[in-house]
Amino acid sequence: xxxxxxxxxxxxxxxxxxxxxxxxxxLRHLSVDSVIFSFHEGKLKVLLLRMKDLPQYALPGGYVRNxxxxxxxxxxxxxxxxxxxxxxxxxxxxFGDRDRTGEDRGEGLFRSLGADLPPGNWLRExxxxxxxxxxxxxxxxxxxxxxxxxxxxxxxxxxxPDMIFDHARxxxxxxxxxxxxxxxxxxxxxxLPETFTxxxxxxxxxxxxxxxxxxxxxxxxxxxxxxxxxxDKKFGGGAHKAPxxxxxxxxxx
Amino acid sequence: xxxxxxxxxxxxxxxxxxxxxxxxxxLRHLSVDSVIFSFHEGKLKVLLLRMKDLPQYALPGGYVRNxxxxxxxxxxxxxxxxxxxxxxxxxxxxFGDRDRTGEDRGEGLFRSLGADLPPGNWLRExxxxxxxxxxxxxxxxxxxxxxxxxxxxxxxxxxxPDMIFDHARxxxxxxxxxxxxxxxxxxxxxxLPETFTxxxxxxxxxxxxxxxxxxxxxxxxxxxxxxxxxxDKKFGGGAHKAPxxxxxxxxxx
Numbered sequence: 262x263x264x265x266x267x268x269x270x271x272x273x274x275x276x277x278x279x280x281x282x283x284x285x286x287x288l289r290h291l292s293v294d295s296v297i298f299s300f301h302e303g304k305l306k307v308l309l310l311r312m313k314d315l316p317q318y319a320l321p322g323g324y325v326r327n328x329x330x331x332x333x334x335x336x337x338x339x340x341x342x343x344x345x346x347x348x349x350x351x352x353x354x355x356f357g358d359r360d361r362t363g364e365d366r367g368e369g370l371f372r373s374l375g376a377d378l379p380p381g382n383w384l385r386e387x388x389x390x391x392x393x394x395x396x397x398x399x400x401x402x403x404x405x406x407x408x409x410x411x412x413x414x415x416x417x418x419x420x421x422p423d424m425i426f427d428h429a430r431x432x433x434x435x436x437x438x439x440x441x442x443x444x445x446x447x448x449x450x451x452x453l454p455e456t457f458t459x460x461x462x463x464x465x466x467x468x469x470x471x472x473x474x475x476x477x478x479x480x481x482x483x484x485x486x487x488x489x490x491x492x493d494k495k496f497g498g499g500a501h502k503a504p505x506x507x508x509x510x511x512x513x514x
Numbered sequence: 515x516x517x518x519x520x521x522x523x524x525x526x527x528x529x530x531x532x533x534x535x536x537x538x539x540x541l542r543h544l545s546v547d548s549v550i551f552s553f554h555e556g557k558l559k560v561l562l563l564r565m566k567d568l569p570q571y572a573l574p575g576g577y578v579r580n581x582x583x584x585x586x587x588x589x590x591x592x593x594x595x596x597x598x599x600x601x602x603x604x605x606x607x608x609f610g611d612r613d614r615t616g617e618d619r620g621e622g623l624f625r626s627l628g629a630d631l632p633p634g635n636w637l638r639e640x641x642x643x644x645x646x647x648x649x650x651x652x653x654x655x656x657x658x659x660x661x662x663x664x665x666x667x668x669x670x671x672x673x674x675p676d677m678i679f680d681h682a683r684x685x686x687x688x689x690x691x692x693x694x695x696x697x698x699x700x701x702x703x704x705x706l707p708e709t710f711t712x713x714x715x716x717x718x719x720x721x722x723x724x725x726x727x728x729x730x731x732x733x734x735x736x737x738x739x740x741x742x743x744x745x746d747k748k749f750g751g752g753a754h755k756a757p758x759x760x761x762x763x764x765x766x767x
Contacts, residue, residue, distance in 0.1 A: 288543045288640065288642065289542055289543060290541045290542060290543055290544060291543060291544065291642060325610065325642075327640070328612060329612060330610055330611045330612045331608060331609075331610025331611075331642055332610065332611070333612075352607055352608060354605055355584060355605060355608045355644045356584075357544075357578065357583055357584025357585065357644065358583045358584075358585075359581060359582060359583045359586075387541065387580070389541065389544060389578075389584055389644075391608045391610065391642075441694070
């Protein structure tokens with residue numbers, strides 16, 4: 262799903278205010294970026310923003326309010342971009358290399374949005390990004406570009422476009438973290454519909470791990486974890502041939 | 515090993531300069547804290563600073579220079595506190611809760627060091643801590659308190675003293691991260707001497723995991739990983755009764 266939104270007057274006002282007054286409203290030097298994953302049509306996807314008049318894409322992100330926790334800021338920004346409230350969101354690393362945004366330090370980005378940053382403006386300073394990864398249900402998310410971008414859309418992690426700053430590196434780190442977490446957290450719950458077949462679950466694992474798994478081994482391992490509940494088949498035409506449906510048991514969170 | 519160091523004139527000068535000029539030298543709002551683990555006498559230990567005239571202990575930490583990467587800052591601070599260069603150091607989370615340092619926001623800490631922070635001083639602002647955990651060889655580390663503390667010493671993770679700010683929470687997060695990493699990283703290399711017995715290795719794992727392991731299972735699992743090299747026993751008195759010594763094979767890092 263792609264939503265195109267042209268800049269409205271209110272967007273330009275928001276931008277002007279961010280440049281002029283943001284230093285008093287937000288923590289300086291600090292931004293939050295989120296790698297928002299979903300699972301759709303058998304593929305692991307990530308939500309990216311297309312920046313106005315720039316060739317690169319960017320992760321959904323934002324700044325931390327003076328009176329707001331860093332994790333809170335990440336939840337707020339995720340809700341603004343997807344319309345989703347309670348979702349799995351966890352840190353995957355803080356990116357603070359000296360030159361991570363290049364010599365330009367984001368000036369080009371703001372120029373492309375119609376804002377020239379005055380010398381000494383807080384947005385020209387160096388930024389450190391606290392990065393998160395989120396798992397959302399593809400069908401429930403409603404991507405919103407916000408005033409920084411013209412487009413907010415899903416991209417397959419295996420075919421990423423050119424990314425701004427160190428955002429490609431952040432996505433790789435989020436993928437690694439997701440792989441590691443698969444083994445001990447029940448991450449499927451947000452990425453799959455409420456009920457699913459064993460085959461759908463296997464395809465999710467394969468998409469995350471980036472390799473194929475043996476069907477019999479996978480089923481044995483998953484059932485052995487004791488986290489799945491098998492539903493009774495409905496009576497009716499052909500139900501005896503349909504695959505079993507499963508759902509996750511009540512999760513500890 | 516406990517090193518006591520009374521404040522010298524040069525320390526007070528450093529402190530005065532940090533308060534007055536630090537805002538131009540360091541990234542504001544951002545600090546780095548490290549949970550430095552070692553393994554000694556069968557116990558997992560952590561390096562803590564005793565702050566002057568304060569009842570609480572603190573993690574070794576510091577600020578990020580304007581021209582320095584965040585990870586670089588963590589390595590520099592670790593070297594300053596332990597005298598060690600190349601050690602395993604990895605992020606374990608960024609702590610940015612709004613009230614994480616309490617209402618006091620570190621003012622009491624600086625007052626106890628002899629520095630009153632003027633209104634509006636950068637050190638009275640809110641700080642977000644990028645936290646790391648490190649694994650060091652107990653025998654090679656030389657704890658140095660630096661000018662913020664009067665004492666720098668090892669404490670068993672099972673008997674921690676009262677900690678300042680949210681530092682107890684950071685230590686718990688570092689322990690969790692260490693447990694998770696044991697399964698897929700070869701973390702023993704920095705925590706053990708170059709050669710060790712299977713029994714010593716098992717005690718390290720038990721200290722990290724906080725539970726006892728079955729000896730036969732542990733040995734089978736470790737040897738099965740293919741990461742250990744068994745050394746030939748030396749000839750001489752009683753060597754035939756001594757346990758085998760092992761060392762880690764060349765590590766990917």
